[in-house]
Amino acid sequence: METELPPFEIVFNEVTKHVSIAEADSTPARELAVTRLNSVYKELMSLNADVPPPMNQINxxxxxxxxxxxxxxxxxxxxxxxxxxxxxxxxxxxxxxxxxxxxxxxxxxxxxxxxxxxxxxxxxxxxxxxxxxxxxxxxxYLKRTVAKAHFRKGKCLQHMGRLQEAKEAYQIGIEMPGLDGSDAELKTAMAEVDELLR
CATH class of the missing domain: 1.25.40.10 (Tetratricopeptide repeat domain)
Structure with missing residues (x-):
């Protein structure tokens, strides 16, 4: 169930063409939203076009x-x-x-x-x-099906002495559906951590 936010005042600066929030209504969430809005506006204005380019067009x-x-x-x-x-x-x-x-x-x-x-x-x-x-x-987080990312995360945890977390990181990588197939390192590292945990 969504909760309604109380209304708040937005101020538009004619000179800078940016919006801001009245100081009395300012919260971190509102400030972040306004910062994002101003950022999108700046990007659109830099295009020197009437509309943004099509979605998924890469610069x-x-x-x-x-x-x-x-x-x-x-x-x-x-x-x-x-x-x-x-x-x-x-x-x-x-x-x-x-x-x-x-x-x-x-x-x-x-x-x-x-x-x-x-x-x-x-x-x-x-x-x-x-x-x-x-x-x-x-x-x-960004590339869940890449074995190297799981391996590196586990290795870092292992070297920081967080062996149980390292084991979990390796295990998640090994069990990840659609893994890129290069999970031999993960299995070797998992065996190594199991040995250390004994």
Missing amino acids: GRLTDQVRKLKDAGNVSYKKGQFSDAARMYSLAIEMALKRAPWEGSAYQREELGVLYSNRAQAYMSSSSWGEAYVDADAAV
Whole structure:
């Protein structure tokens, strides 16, 4: 059952073309909604067109920039420059998050899932287990059927001494329907954690 929100005053600034909420009516949820509204308005105005582009149209220039940053991160990772790799992946993530609200969310989830997973690996390689865990968890959320994401999440938990949670992460990955087929690492890691738990 939905609850009705009490009415509140929205203020439109003719000069900046932004909306805001009267101070007396301000709440964090309302401020967030207004921020999003202003963001969409800014995106629409930058198009210099009467209507937004069709749904699921992907900005090719932005995609190319994200790919170049990801590739630069991959090169740094292969050279053993893990902090530089993490920095490149971070820049790619920032760029990917700038997609317009009407662009395909499935495409953005796929893109971000790969980037968070890659950055998790870079953090793992430099033993930054907390940061790696946060990224691996985000990758699992975005791309549930990718074995690497579950493996990385479990490895982070294992290295942080959270063995039971690591086992659960591996188990979820192994049992995930539609897993991408590369679950051998998960099974090996699961056996390793079982041994440690004994």
